[in-house]
Amino acid sequence: MKLGFTESASFNDTVTGLIRRYQQQHPKVEVNLEENDSESLISRLGHGDIDAAFVRPPFAMGGDIDFITLSEEPLIVVLPDGHSLMSRKELSLADLRQENFILYSRKSGYGLSADIVAACRQSGFNPTIRQQAPQLSSAVNLVSAGMGIAVVPESMQRIDRDGLHYRALRLDWPKAVLGLATRKANRSAVVDDLITSARIETS
Numbered sequence: 497m498k499l500g501f502t503e504s505a506s507f508n509d510t511v512t513g514l515i516r517r518y519q520q521q522h523p524k525v526e527v528n529l530e531e532n533d534s535e536s537l538i539s540r541l542g543h544g545d546i547d548a549a550f551v552r553p554p555f556a557m558g559g560d561i562d563f564i565t566l567s568e569e570p571l572i573v574v575l576p577d578g579h580s581l582m583s584r585k586e587l588s589l590a591d592l593r594q595e596n597f598i599l600y601s602r603k604s605g606y607g608l609s610a611d612i613v614a615a616c617r618q619s620g621f622n623p624t625i626r627q628q629a630p631q632l633s634s635a636v637n638l639v640s641a642g643m644g645i646a647v648v649p650e651s652m653q654r655i656d657r658d659g660l661h662y663r664a665l666r667l668d669w670p671k672a673v674l675g676l677a678t679r680k681a682n683r684s685a686v687v688d689d690l691i692t693s694a695r696i697e698t699s
Contacts, residue, residue: 497686500530500537500549504632507651508674510567510697511550518693525686533631535602541677547687548678554606562678564694569649569672571612574639575661586664589619596626596644598635611670612647636660648672 505511519527532540534551541549542561553563573587581587593616599609616623626644629635633655635646640659649672653662676694678687 497525497548497684497690498528498530498546499690500532500540500546500551502534502537502549502551502674503531504552504649504652505550505674506531507633507654508567508569508649509651511674514566514676514693514697517697518690521693522686522689525689533602534607538677541679544679544682547684548676548690550674551677552608552672552674560680562680562691563675564678564691564698565673565675566694566698567672567674569651569674571647571665571667571670571672572650572653573663573665574636574646574648574652575663576639576642576645577659577661579645579661581663582661584663586666588666589616590621592616592623592645592647593619593621595624597623598627598629598638598644598646599625600630600632600635601628608649608670608672615667615670649674 530546535555537546537549537551538555538561540546573592575582581591599612601609613623627638629638632648632652636648636652636655638644639646640657647665678691
């Protein structure tokens, strides 16, 4: 089975736990992993190049794609060393109105970054975007270089390195959604087994 995953999925306990249990229950199934961004993985899935993918919506889904939500994580703020907000345990978006944001873009313009920008506007300001990183982990690493702050899924605090400080964010929307995408038609039995495992995981 060719299984795609977006880079940030490797930090999520639900995803890694599901892969581990699936392999334990189906030891004869060879799982080949492919890392890429969510939009590219959905495209490859639609063309039949991979069998399933762990991805982050939103993305353009045709009628032939199924999606099972596995996790909805709160967002947190990543601050660099010496930042004036480090003394606070919890922040709001309004606290970040003067900050330089490091976001992670999508070709389509949709995705978590677009939702973060929309949430900032609802809080009364347009965020200053200093950098567009190719991946969530890249955004976190650029924070450690002092290039700005980032708003990322909670699981990204597994990146533990000097110069990074994580703080809770008071924010009801957006959440960081992660799930399993598969084709509705022409699925193999091994993919159906993975879907069953995913549904058990979320039940």
